[in-house]
Amino acid sequence: MKTDDIRNKFLKFFEKKSHTIWPGDSLVPREDPTLLFTGAGMNQFKDMFLGKGKLNIKRATTCQKCLRTGDLENVGRTASHHTFFEMLGNFSFGDYFKKETIEWAWEFLVQELKLPEEKLFVSVYKDDHESYEIWEKHIPVPKSKIYSYGENDNFWPANAPAQGPNGPCGPCSEIFYDQGADVGCGRKECEPACDCDRFVEIWNLVFTQFDRKEDGRLEPLPNKNVDTGMGLERMARVMQGVPTNFDIDIFIPIIKSIEGFTHLRYHDNAENARFMRRIADHVKACVFCVSDGVLPGNEGRGYVERRLLRRAVRDGAQLGIKECFLYKLVPIVSNVMQGYYPDIKQRRENIARIIKSEEEKFLETLELGTVRLKELMDTLQKNKIKVLSGKEAFKLYDTYGFPLDMTESILHEHGFAMDSIGVEEEFKRQRTQARSSSSMTGQVFDSGPLSTIKEISKGTTFLGYEKNSCKAKVIAIIQNDNLTENAQEGCEVSIILDQTPFYGESGGQIGDTGIFESNGSHVRITDTKKNNSFIIHIGKITKGIVKTGDTIDAQIDIPRRNLIRRNHTATHVLHSVLRNVIGQHAEQAGSLVSHDRLRFDFHHFSSLAKEEITRIEDLVNERIMENAPVSVKELTLQEARNAGAVALFGEKYEEQVRMVSIGNFSKELCGGTHINNTGEIGLFRIVGESSVASGIRRIEAMTGTSALSRDREKEMLVQELCGILNAREEDISAKTQELVNEVKKLQKELHKQKQKELLEKIDSLSLNAKEVSGVKIITKRIDDASADDMRKTADMLMKSEKKAAVVLGSTQNGRVILIVSLSPNVTGRGLHAGSISKEVAKIVGGGGGGRPDMAQAGGQLVDKLDDALDFASALLTEKILQKSS
Numbered sequence: 001m002k003t004d005d006i007r008n009k010f011l012k013f014f015e016k017k018s019h020t021i022w023p024g025d026s027l028v029p030r031e032d033p034t035l036l037f038t039g040a041g042m043n044q045f046k047d048m049f050l051g052k053g054k055l056n057i058k059r060a061t062t063c064q065k066c067l068r069t070g071d072l073e074n075v076g077r078t079a080s081h082h083t084f085f086e087m088l089g090n091f092s093f094g095d096y097f098k099k100e101t102i103e104w105a106w107e108f109l110v111q112e113l114k115l116p117e118e119k120l121f122v123s124v125y126k127d128d129h130e131s132y133e134i135w136e137k138h139i140p141v142p143k144s145k146i147y148s149y150g151e152n153d154n155f156w157p158a159n160a161p162a163q164g165p166n167g168p169c170g171p172c173s174e175i176f177y178d179q180g181a182d183v184g185c186g187r188k189e190c191e192p193a194c195d196c197d198r199f200v201e202i203w204n205l206v207f208t209q210f211d212r213k214e215d216g217r218l219e220p221l222p223n224k225n226v227d228t229g230m231g232l233e234r235m236a237r238v239m240q241g242v243p244t245n246f247d248i249d250i251f252i253p254i255i256k257s258i259e260g261f262t263h264l265r266y267h268d269n270a271e272n273a274r275f276m277r278r279i280a281d282h283v284k285a286c287v288f289c290v291s292d293g294v295l296p297g298n299e300g301r302g303y304v305e306r307r308l309l310r311r312a313v314r315d316g317a318q319l320g321i322k323e324c325f326l327y328k329l330v331p332i333v334s335n336v337m338q339g340y341y342p343d344i345k346q347r348r349e350n351i352a353r354i355i356k357s358e359e360e361k362f363l364e365t366l367e368l369g370t371v372r373l374k375e376l377m378d379t380l381q382k383n384k385i386k387v388l389s390g391k392e393a394f395k396l397y398d399t400y401g402f403p404l405d406m407t408e409s410i411l412h413e414h415g416f417a418m419d420s421i422g423v424e425e426e427f428k429r430q431r432t433q434a435r436s437s438s439s440m441t442g443q444v445f446d447s448g449p450l451s452t453i454k455e456i457s458k459g460t461t462f463l464g465y466e467k468n469s470c471k472a473k474v475i476a477i478i479q480n481d482n483l484t485e486n487a488q489e490g491c492e493v494s495i496i497l498d499q500t501p502f503y504g505e506s507g508g509q510i511g512d513t514g515i516f517e518s519n520g521s522h523v524r525i526t527d528t529k530k531n532n533s534f535i536i537h538i539g540k541i542t543k544g545i546v547k548t549g550d551t552i553d554a555q556i557d558i559p560r561r562n563l564i565r566r567n568h569t570a571t572h573v574l575h576s577v578l579r580n581v582i583g584q585h586a587e588q589a590g591s592l593v594s595h596d597r598l599r600f601d602f603h604h605f606s607s608l609a610k611e612e613i614t615r616i617e618d619l620v621n622e623r624i625m626e627n628a629p630v631s632v633k634e635l636t637l638q639e640a641r642n643a644g645a646v647a648l649f650g651e652k653y654e655e656q657v658r659m660v661s662i663g664n665f666s667k668e669l670c671g672g673t674h675i676n677n678t679g680e681i682g683l684f685r686i687v688g689e690s691s692v693a694s695g696i697r698r699i700e701a702m703t704g705t706s707a708l709s710r711d712r713e714k715e716m717l718v719q720e721l722c723g724i725l726n727a728r729e730e731d732i733s734a735k736t737q738e739l740v741n742e743v744k745k746l747q748k749e750l751h752k753q754k755q756k757e758l759l760e761k762i763d764s765l766s767l768n769a770k771e772v773s774g775v776k777i778i779t780k781r782i783d784d785a786s787a788d789d790m791r792k793t794a795d796m797l798m799k800s801e802k803k804a805a806v807v808l809g810s811t812q813n814g815r816v817i818l819i820v821s822l823s824p825n826v827t828g829r830g831l832h833a834g835s836i837s838k839e840v841a842k843i844v845g846g847g848g849g850g851r852p853d854m855a856q857a858g859g860q861l862v863d864k865l866d867d868a869l870d871f872a873s874a875l876l877t878e879k880i881l882q883k884s885s
Helices: 003-016 043-049 098-112 129-138 232-240 252-262 270-291 300-318 326-337 342-346 348-382 390-400 404-413 420-437 449-453 558-581 610-625 637-642 704-725 729-767 787-800 833-843 862-884
Strands: 059-067 084-093 120-125 146-149 167-178 199-212 218-231 469-479 482-484 486-488 492-497 514-518 521-531 534-543 545-547 551-556 588-593 598-603 630-636 656-662 666-669 684-693 696-703 770-772 775-781 804-812 815-822 847-850 854-859
Touching (some): 003 059, 003 084, 003 098, 043 059, 043 084, 059 270, 084 232, 084 270, 098 129, 098 199, 129 167, 252 270, 252 326, 270 326, 326 342, 326 348, 348 598, 390 420, 469 486, 469 545, 551 558, 558 610, 558 666, 558 696, 610 684, 630 637, 637 656, 637 666, 684 704, 704 729, 729 775, 729 787, 775 862, 787 815, 787 854, 804 862, 815 833, 833 847, 833 862
Parallel strands (some): 120 146
Antiparallel strands (some): 059 084, 084 218, 120 167, 167 199, 469 482, 469 492, 469 551, 486 545, 492 534, 521 534, 598 696, 630 656, 684 696, 770 775, 815 854, 847 854
16 A cells, blocks of 8 residues: 555544544744654644644544654664654544544555554553553454553653653553564564564554643643554555565665665665665655755754754765766655655756755765865874764764764774763763753643633634724733733833734734833834744833733834835745745745845856846836736635645744735745735835855845935945046946056055065075074064965065074064964974964964974064064974974
């Protein structure tokens, strides 16, 4: 049975059991402080489990894409570990419980999938007698096939009774498929708890029935919930009768493509197979990360993605692939996954570009790492050291992305070893720093003021599409991150209302500002944020007292909102024009819609030519002058897609969406505020175009009176230049070029004069040099000389003197510049220009470095330059004498 068929059967089965088929969440959890990535089907239903959710359903079933990196080192090594995987689940929010869950699970496996009962084993939590009895008496399953385990194996979260975290938790029951005695350890007493891979865990049924308290007490929850998870890849492995998850139908095409790149066969070599499995897993994870808006980076989610991609590149190198290849797997991944994830296929070109760009950068980095490792080995050889320190090996891995096993192998080939213990210590230090700096709380369910507010309110109703003001009730007041019943004049607060016309920052659009008034109190709202279903008004009480329960008049700043509306509609027009001018790949990758300007990020791999920018600007203004109508329609997500609406990269949408249409040229899913006709935008001017990330360009623009004001400022600047240059407006360019040519001519003459003066100084410098052990030490201040001037002077001195040590200094633009140059004879004695430059630079409050024969340094203490040169003379004398003795 194909993987797509299993997924479809599961969802349809539970739909027949009165479950709503709910769309899976994005890999990037929305407004969840506890998670880096979505790692389970239940993540998006946390509030429902807590009784604080606003979904009007009691039963749900989903297929959730997940990403976990906790078992990263096992990926490829075992038959079933992944970073990216799909989890099928059915959920009950205070509705059915253990009996129905267990009965339906058995029915699906035995009757729908036709799995033989004799192959199925189950486990329960040791104190969960209710589940044990259901399995034994109602299904029934023989006692010999029911195993009772402790809280580490059969409780969610694992070890929660003893170790926490606090909050909802409960026992779980797992279902296993027995692959037979010829698989795994071969022991007669082998059972599901054995990690030999004979028993495949295919379904985990979690019964959330307790609330763990601070003292470790497990109090029964008023509403008992069900959260189940079936690993789709594991189930496909069982149904397709293959030995590993990587042998199923959605992985084999990827593996075969890797075989084609490497000219190696997957089954011929166990080590090669491990690399291929890991590449297949990691490229799939990266494809889905990019699709959900995560770009490779140096922190957070981007860093995780970058690590996965680089591991895959390194594995490719181990298989003999020397060029970019992962991007070529993107179409393969999109083809096998398109049935349930059509967005992947639609965006495969953009995804491939982003992955290829990251590959190219890493291959360059890998080359630098190879050079750096050679330098380190030269130093080890020179100093007669046989072991590379853990710190240096880790730096190669962390900074250059150089594989530790590659480092160890190359070191071994050259007769060196690596300090593995030191490397592990560096890893521990990094993990500690990452934990301390991470914004992830580690709690399964979020806490804090909003968690408490969710117990009394389902959220804030937004009225801002139709109204600019309304009467509203104060639901909660937050001051200094704590809930308070009231706050008085002068206090900075965050206020939550039952309804509001204020737009909370989201979708790139900034939050509204305005005022609250009530019975003599006055609050100036300076920003508005959105957190799930709550709109949070941030401001300062300027008069009176505000209390929970008060009825207030909420009024937005209308002129400001109107400016924002114009800019938001302008981004939609710009998006449409960009895709027409530079191609359909120019999808939105981010935006900022403010009152004074707009910023639009999009996928493209080169800077825009001036002609393209002019064309884009012209077309946007043409659309504005058409005065095209802007309309908004609420419909289902599928209806919007069928209508041709553009869904943004990485955005997660509800089942009901707003489709904003502009004339006959733009349809986008958008929750922001918009104008009625494009003519209201007025003038549109592009004020900047730049790169913000690999494969992502940014356009900054202004509209209406902001654009007009900017044009007037530039016009005034032009008039000022006309006055300064004593030229007419049409002659400014020619006049400026004339002046630039004159300056260049004078600079050239000045450079010639300087070179002449420097040549004249060479003989003087050599004659006045101090000689130590046959080496001429020259330390000299050369006023107004650039670094390039001093390098040339040093080169000329080296040509005239066979044995010389030179340190030259100058000051420019309030900084010290130092050049250190040593002849081959001096470096041969063990002196290093880079090391000397560092020592001398300390005197002028700076630093330096470079090659053994030539180095540059700098500093801020210009008044210490002469002291630094005196120190350099003494330091060189000392070192030359030491090396000569």
